[in-house]
Amino acid sequence: MEQNVFIDIGLPVSLFIIMIGMGLGLTVDDFVKEARHPRASIVGSIGQLLLLPALGFLLAWGLTLPPAIAVGLVILAACPGGATSNVITYLAKGNVALSIVITAIASVATIVTLPLLVNQALSWQFGRAANVSMPVVDTIAMLVIIVLLPTGIGMLVRAKAPMIAAKSEKAFNGFGAVVLLSLIVLISYGLRDQLVGLLVQAGPACLLLNVLGIGVGLLSARLSGVQRADQLAIAVELGIKNSTIGILLATTILHSQEMAIPSMVYGLTMYLFGAGLVAYGRATIVSKKS
DSSP states (O other): OHHHHIIIIIHHHHHHHHHHHHHTTOOHHHHHHHHHSOHHHHHHHHIIIIIHHHHHHHHHHHTTOOHHHHHHHHHHHHSOOOHHHHHHHHHTTOOHHHHHHHHHHHHHHHHHHHHHHHHHHHHHHHOGGGTOOOOHHHHHHHHIIIIIHHHHHHHHHHHHOHHHHHHHHHHHHHHHHHHHHHHHHHHHHHTTTTHHHHHHHHHHHHHHHHHHHHHHHHHHHHHHTOOHHHHHHHHHHHHSOOHHHHHHIIIIISOOSGGGHHHHHHHHHHHHHHHHHHHHHHHHHHHHHO
């Protein structure tokens, strides 16, 4: 009962708070700057909204994943980046403003794209006869409330009280890490009898999605001719997903802890790859100076 209360009530509230924290790092000027020079944000947004979901479908098909894991992987791939991607971009010496803008664009666009992509995955894996579908209107309403509204609140605080926003942003990011860890522990306990099998099934797919996402980000950014700092930001955005949203959708909208497994696994492995990106970004700076 306590676990269900946390997932059904605590998780949406927690995600609302986390998204306020993301908004604390956003200003209107960020959007204006990228609107004047939109190439990098366009490349990153296309990768986030189109290429990553396509990779999710391809991996689910190529690895012949079980239906629930396959849908969970698509949910994960269709999720936007989050505050963690902004922090890793900063540590890797990437373009933080670009990272924030791509995160914001993807978060807003996800309100429309995520329900469509997940319904497509459900239809593909379960078929109409199974009568399994994602309630589009309810999902859009939920995403507006827990993504768009709190992000706007955070931006308003940043505009009106920048000192408070600057001091609070780290605390919000730390809270997000604690929430994700709590979710992983709770879901692991709820699925303890079948956890090892699910992890074996989802692990390789999540690792591949992570590696391919980063690779696609770097390659597409380089081919588009954007600067090195922009390349790093795009790679991070495609490699570091807001897996908390994936867990939320799987558990509260689709009522499936199995579908949350890919987001749960990814929520752990992405930090390892994030550390690698930080090391790569800092190493390239040293090599350029020497």
